[in-house]
Amino acid sequence: MKRSTSASWTVPQPSWLIVALLTWLLATAWIRPLMAPDEGRYGGVALAMLRSGDWLVPRLDGLPFFHKPPLFYWIGAAAMAVTGPVEWAARLPSILGGGAAAAALFLFLRRWSTARLALLSTVVLVTTPFFFLGAQFANLDMLVAGCISGTVLLAAGAALAREREEPWRALLAGAYLFAAAGLLAKGLIGLVLPALVIAAWCAATRRLAALRLALWLPGWAVLLIVAGPWFVAMQMKYPEFFDYFVVTQHFRRFASTGFNNEHGFWFYLPVLAGLTLPWFAWVFVPRGADDSARHRQPDIDRLMWIWLAVIVVFFSLPRSKLVGYVLPALPPLAYLIAQRVLAGRSLEALLPRVRATTLAAAVVCIGCVIAVAMYASPPGTRLKLPAGQAVAPGDQVLMLDSYHYEIPFYWNLREPVLVSDDWKAAALDTRDNWRKEISDAARFDPAHAARTLVDRTQLADTLCVPRTTWLVGSNTAQLANPWLFRAQLVAVNDGLAAWRFAGSPTGDPHCLDAPLAPAPASAQSPGTHGDE
Template identity: 65%
Template sequence: MSGEARGRAQVLRVGIVLVAWLLATSGARSLMAPDEGRYVGVALAMLHSGDWLVPRLDGLPFFHKPPLFYWIGAAAMGVAGPVEWAARLPSVLGASAAGIALFAFLRRWTDDRLALWSTVVLATMPYFFLGAQFANLDMLVAGCISATVLLAAWAVLAHDEGQPWRAALALAHAGAAAGLLAKGLIGLLLPFLVLAAWCAWTRRLATLWRLCRWLPGWALLLALAAPWFVAMQRAYPEFFDYFVITQHFRRFASSGFNNEQPFWFYLPVLAGLTLPWSLGLLLPRRGNAAPEPGAAARDVDRLMWTWLIVIVVFFSLPRSKLVGYVLPVLAPLACVVARRILASGPMREGRGLKAAAAAAMALCLAGVGTLVAMPQPGARLRLPADARIGPDDQVLMLDSYIYEIPFYWHLRAPVMVLGEWKNPPEPERDDWRKELADAARFDEARASRLLVDASRLPAILCAPRVTWLVGPNNSQLQHPWLAGTKLVAVNDRLAVWRHDGAARRGSHCAGLSDDLPERQP
């Protein structure tokens, strides 16, 4: 085989092993609330509705994020059915893209040993491994960002060495388009910030400027990413203000959306969740343990450090911080750790590296085991074997929206949700109320049917059809009329009741009348 063919075969083998490693335990546990239930539920609704353009949460347009995760998840569940590993496949593919791109890039611009061990370190970081098996958008966009940075840097290095660069740059633009469709503007902004800072450090800004003016790349990016955004703006005039202004800029500047944390929050997160590999940064460098890297390898090292610093600082600036935000730094961190270990003397020997990799794999699997043992009330609230939700039955959730119930109950239609929808209190943070209320703005007619208040309970429950009621297991304190229904299932947090309705419309049932009593305080 030629050197190029041998390199492609190596990349293929690494990719197969990486996907198999990440996929092996991705179906071992139930969906976690709220994130996994929310995003998987949107993907499943897309599959069931046949509308592959508009993401919907409980049947209402849900524009918190773009649709790439939902497209991949819906397609996977369309083939395999609503099973956990298919629901998590978008995250597995995002992580795999980061690992494969890292291996291919380092193999081309440094050496095979660093490429291999950087990929091993990345794949066995508990932070990376568990993020790859968590069904939300963070790992998918992290993979897109990582691939975009590495491909664009490949194009920069190749351009300056007089080698072919257009294919790499075209793929970088495709990666940026995928990042835009995965989580919005950060899919394009973060790679640009990293590349601009790196090119300034290595005195390549002129090269970056020339490559930025390559119009075929931008044409490819727009052809891939723009149609969905244009379609949504045409169908929903408020889309731009909500998706761009609110979900990007206001979220970045505000502390009310997510957890407020100090500026240094991500430093202990990265150190702790990448054990044991993060300890490799403490190893002393031995003078003759490894040869000094060449010019290209030194520039690769500068790329990795720039990448680490830019993204950590970017996500440290806002007060709201979530653990998954900095997943894009794991690829460069893995390279930095592997470089340090390979230059440390004794750890360069195969036995020490293999022992560290085995320990890291054990921590990854222990993390999965810990998550399996964690209680998930929505996932465990299964209907008895003799209870079946018929095609004409209706489901009403009481004062809550349990995201994972539609997935585990195989519901194909939206459910009704009881709450204070006419004059709701302004939520301080993101929760199910805010998400449904925001979605209702884009389809008020459907929202009026699905989001119900107490005054509509007689018409809903006294119709001649079966109603399944789901809510906290103490809901009877708030709704005494539940005493007239049949308790079907209960666990430590949730319960299900069945109400068979009335023989004819207008009949009173379950102790309800047209004048409902006030809800208990």
């Protein structure tokens, strides 16, 4: 073990630390169901990729889904190929992104700062509730945050090593590799944001010569070889891909005001302060008496301040804001908090307070996961079919007037579901919701969409067939669809219900015309009404 200047501060070897980081992030990744819509959506797309065997085109309900690139789905599908559809495997891409960010921060600071600051910064980062929950959440934000962190820290390390005439090419190649991963994780921000951070840092520290590393041809070869083929393949297969993925999902989305979650410019300041407690409270503790300039590292400090500012300002500019967008700002914030904790204080006297804050932060992390598990699980995660009933091969599943992302995952469906809605009106809807996602995806495969997107007026054609259909909809859906009284109610949970409809053995096109009266409550089996 390598020891810092105080015998009380033991710094583990990097390999052991990385194992500990991943163990901590994995420890609670299995205890709660997937949340809707994000976790159900991204976990479902990864599972669909595995089921279909098409590892090139991400698909939502069988339709090409180009909101984001495929890296998250590749990792999730590979994990589920081993484990099956379980929650922690669906969250593994985020866990790996969090592990990459924490490991990169530790290794960078261990080399260019002090061992104790490297260790404390990493501990602060992984026990910050915002970071911990981000790594436990199956969407793309933490994965791209890990890629951005790796790119920034490897590029900065390459610039510092080159100045000292130390080996730098492997570090810079790694930065380009992480940038390629960032492109495949969430698109252009995986390249643009690290470039902005490094360019601003080079300008602020008068390292203008280091900017020439941005033109390093071997690095660009790495980036293009790793990230280029998927984008080229999609453009060749789908001519509208560039306009939709680059123009709409990047530039129009950034500039538009028609998307959800609109907030003011100030939004991320309270988010960062509140979701990083109790560590953020150290910002208000006065510095120690011996916090002199000799303890500072101006180049590293400026890198972290610039990194934090670039991420927060960039995502504060558009009107649409989601909390997870600023996850890439957490590694530099963790460094700045750790620096404030250590500022001019005796290490021996400080250690009990650091341990207490770490324990409190870890308890908050676990408590947040438990709270989310108790209060934020969508109905579809608990809409279980009763024992002895299951969707058989050849059966069809139809969702009425809504798409519940998590149900294909939890019902372990191997085929896309049918979705009933007013699809002509949905195609004109500009709101950012499930209808728009599926309508947009339908543009890339109209033939498949014609088979799975069922207009409300065509329900009889879909259901009056010699085939069993499992229906999912609101538990009040019978008011708008009286023919549901012909179906067997098999499960009800939190406003959502499932029915089994036997269809018509003769293919009678009028099988929905004459609804039956509802069966008396005493005639229904108690076991068919709830979640088991």
